[in-house]
Amino acid sequence: MNSNHKHITCANCLSxxxxxxxxxxxxxVEDLNHHKSCAFYAKNQPVxxxxxxxxxxxxxxxxxxxxxxxxxxxxxxxxxxxxxxxxLGYKAMFSxxxxxxxxxxxxxxxxxxISKEDFLNMxxxxxxxxxxxxxxxxxxxxxxxxxxxxxxxxxVRERLAFALLMLDxxxxxxxxxxxxxxxxxxxxxxxxxxxxxxxxxxxxxxxxIHVRKIEVLDKEKLLRISGK
Amino acid sequence: MNSNHKHITCANCLSxxxxxxxxxxxxxVEDLNHHKSCAFYAKNQPVxxxxxxxxxxxxxxxxxxxxxxxxxxxxxxxxxxxxxxxxLGYKAMFSxxxxxxxxxxxxxxxxxxISKEDFLNMxxxxxxxxxxxxxxxxxxxxxxxxxxxxxxxxxVRERLAFALLMLDxxxxxxxxxxxxxxxxxxxxxxxxxxxxxxxxxxxxxxxxIHVRKIEVLDKEKLLRISGK
DNA sequence: CGAGCGATTGAAAAGACTCAACCACCGTGG
DNA sequence: CCACGGTGGTTGAGTCTTTTCAATCGCTCG
Numbered sequence: 001m002n003s004n005h006k007h008i009t010c011a012n013c014l015s016x017x018x019x020x021x022x023x024x025x026x027x028x029v030e031d032l033n034h035h036k037s038c039a040f041y042a043k044n045q046p047v048x049x050x051x052x053x054x055x056x057x058x059x060x061x062x063x064x065x066x067x068x069x070x071x072x073x074x075x076x077x078x079x080x081x082x083x084x085x086x087x088l089g090y091k092a093m094f095s096x097x098x099x100x101x102x103x104x105x106x107x108x109x110x111x112x113x114i115s116k117e118d119f120l121n122m123x124x125x126x127x128x129x130x131x132x133x134x135x136x137x138x139x140x141x142x143x144x145x146x147x148x149x150x151x152x153x154x155x156v157r158e159r160l161a162f163a164l165l166m167l168d169x170x171x172x173x174x175x176x177x178x179x180x181x182x183x184x185x186x187x188x189x190x191x192x193x194x195x196x197x198x199x200x201x202x203x204x205x206x207x208x209i210h211v212r213k214i215e216v217l218d219k220e221k222l223l224r225i226s227g228k
Numbered sequence: 229m230n231s232n233h234k235h236i237t238c239a240n241c242l243s244x245x246x247x248x249x250x251x252x253x254x255x256x257v258e259d260l261n262h263h264k265s266c267a268f269y270a271k272n273q274p275v276x277x278x279x280x281x282x283x284x285x286x287x288x289x290x291x292x293x294x295x296x297x298x299x300x301x302x303x304x305x306x307x308x309x310x311x312x313x314x315x316l317g318y319k320a321m322f323s324x325x326x327x328x329x330x331x332x333x334x335x336x337x338x339x340x341x342i343s344k345e346d347f348l349n350m351x352x353x354x355x356x357x358x359x360x361x362x363x364x365x366x367x368x369x370x371x372x373x374x375x376x377x378x379x380x381x382x383x384v385r386e387r388l389a390f391a392l393l394m395l396d397x398x399x400x401x402x403x404x405x406x407x408x409x410x411x412x413x414x415x416x417x418x419x420x421x422x423x424x425x426x427x428x429x430x431x432x433x434x435x436x437i438h439v440r441k442i443e444v445l446d447k448e449k450l451l452r453i454s455g456k
Numbered sequence: 457c458g459a460g461c462g463a464t465t466g467a468a469a470a471g472a473c474t475c476a477a478c479c480a481c482c483g484t485g486g
Numbered sequence: 487c488c489a490c491g492g493t494g495g496t497t498g499a500g501t502c503t504t505t506t507c508a509a510t511c512g513c514t515c516g
Contacts, residue, residue: 069373071381072455079373091366094359100370130358131322137365138319142328144372145297145307151379152416153299156472180495188380190473195496211481212495227300384504408463418505423464440463 008038008061008112015061015084020136023128035118041111047088047103054092054099056115060084063109064170066182069101078186079147080140081106081170090119091137106178154227156189160197161226163187164207168216175213201225236266236289236340243289243312248364251356263346269339275316275331282320282327284343288312291337292398294410297329306414307375308368309334309398318347318361334406382455384417388425389454391415392435396444403441429453 010016010033011026021032036059041047047058047065060082067080067088079101082088092099093116105111114122123130150159163186167176178186184194198214201207206222208215216222238244238261239254249260264287269275275286275293288310295308295316307329310316320327321344333339342350351358378387391414395404406414412422426442429435434450436443444450 069377071377073381075381077373077377077380079376091369093366094362095366095370096363097367097370101373130362134322134358134361134365135324137362137369138321138323139325141319141365141368141372142323142325144369144376145305145329148307148372148375148379148416149297149299149305151376152305153301153303188376191494192474192496193472199496419462420464420506421504427464 008110009033010036010112013061016059018085019059020087020129020132021059023132024126028122028126032114032122035122036112036114038110038112041105041109043105043107045105047105047111048099050100050102051098054089054116056113057090057093057119058088058103059112059114060086060088061110061112063111064106065103065109065111066106066186067101067103068185076182076185077188078182079144081167081186083170090133093119106182151188156187156193157197157200158225158227159187159189160194161201161206161222164201164214164216165219165222165226167214168219175210175215177213179212236338237261238264238340241289244287246313247287248315248357248360249287251360252354256350256354260342260350263350264340264342266338266340269333269337271333271335273333275333275339276327278328278330279326282317282344284341285318285321285347286316286331287340287342288314288316289338289340291339292334293331293337293339294334294414295329295331296413304410304413305416306410307372309395309414311398319365321347334410379416384415384421385425385428386453386455387415387417388422389429389434389450392429392442392444393447393450393454395442396447403438403443405441407440 010021010029016022016024016029021029024032038061041063048054050069062084065082065086065088066078067082068076068078070076082103088103089099123133150162154162163183164176167178167186171177176183180191180195180198184191187194189197198207198209201222202209204221206216206218206225208217238249238257244250244252244257249257252260266289269291276282278298290312293310293314293316294306295310296304296306299305310331316331317327351361378390382390391411392404395406395414399405404411408419408423408426412419415422417425426435426437429450430437432449434444434446434453436445
């Protein structure tokens with residue numbers, strides 16, 4: 001395990017480089033650093049929960065976080081998987097409402113926290129940050145439209161192929177490391193069904209399965225299966 | 229037909245009152261009025277199209293507009309139905325990208341247009357507008373998370389009940405007036421299936437069907453069927 | 457009047473879910 | 487050290503839902 005509780009300095013934070021804060025000046029980074037606190041999260045720890053009151057924003061320094069919503073039967077639907085550099089939990093602050101989704105770590109993670117007040121102050125005085133956020137929200141809305149269309153029109157097999165490609169780009173060099181249940185909740189199907197389809201894809205040579213971990217072998221083929 | 233090509237004055241625009249521009253001062257409204265142009269759209273006319281370059285924003289003065297995305301088979305998935313007062317087409321401007329969805333009128337509509345440049349200028353000088361937009365985008369993202377969860381977890385029958393309730397609040401006093409195909413593309417199912425389920429709901433006394441138009445009779449029951 | 461489109465119906469096939477059982481692994485406590 | 491219990495993963499079979507395809511109907515428009 002490479003990570004343990006440690007203090008992170010925004011100026012040295014590699015994941016900041018790819019975040020909403022990437023365009024900050026040195027003095028802004030200094031200010032940011034001054035206002036944030038850091039925390040280590042073990043695997044499967046909640047970051048924030050649906051229907052709770054937002055108190056600030058979370059900045060994912062390392063690790064991965066699933067963002068999900070519970071359906072009426074209590075089943076999780078994973079909406080998004082966040083990686084290092086992403087800022088979480090700020091939408092509910094703008095909507096002036098409770099969190100509409102929950103977030104939980106998928107692996108050990110270091111996550112910084114900035115209070116609502118400090119974040120909104122930064123927003124007031126920082127045009128670039130505002131523009132970055134507008135851009136980010138708009139891009140996310142475009143992605144959600146794709147998800148809705150996929151859920152409504154694609155078969156589970158197609159969605160699984162699509163999800164594996166997405167996860168491959170999230171896990172980069174590593175093998176995909178999600179429980180079967182999480183994977184099913186991401187694809188939007190029952191666990192049993194997911195397992196059967198995984199086996200199919202394995203037999204077709206698209207993926208390799210190492211117990212829990214999944215390695216993508218043939219992206220081209222998966223892309224074809226996913227229906228473009 | 230109550231509407232035909234006419235010039236709309238922002239100061240008198242009733243739908244502006246419920247829009248992102250609701251908080252404008254008199255002089256800002258004046259400015260807005262000066263920069264916009266008006267157009268009448270017949271039924272089923274495109275407002276903007278997926279993959280096109282955004283040139284400005286559209287302000288729906290009267291009528292209704294479906295916002296949809298095409299799946300890989302070309303089938304429309306309706307993401308949202310916009311009503312009077314809504315501003316359309318601004319997300320792609322922020323993301324600096326092409327439109328990710330298309331928009332088409334569902335009935336005769338009056339729609340005003342504000343160029344990209346003018347809109348962005350307004351944005352620069354108007355904190356409240358910015359905040360309204362941040363809020364609006366955040367709320368929409370919350371709604372999309374609900375849609376994704378519904379699509380992934382609810383049966384078509386449940387989704388139909390849910391969709392009818394949503395449409396009932398969109399059409400207010402009027403009966404729901406959508407083609408079977410549009411309704412199916414909103415619910416996310418095949419037209420034939422939709423028709424069968426509509427008949428079921430009619431036989432259960434939830435709705436009345438007047439040829440093409442659908443009247444909601446029992447909201448309570450629909451809510452129960454939709455799975456809360 | 458005939459073409460054409462949207463709406464509807466029927467029947468069959470495919471897809472997805474549920475339930476129940478079983479397996480494999482892991483950590484615990486005796 | 488090993489039996490035990492628990493959790494997550496896997497398999498099979500049956501059922502229900504949903505889609506697909508084909509055909510018909512009703513209406514409007516030229």
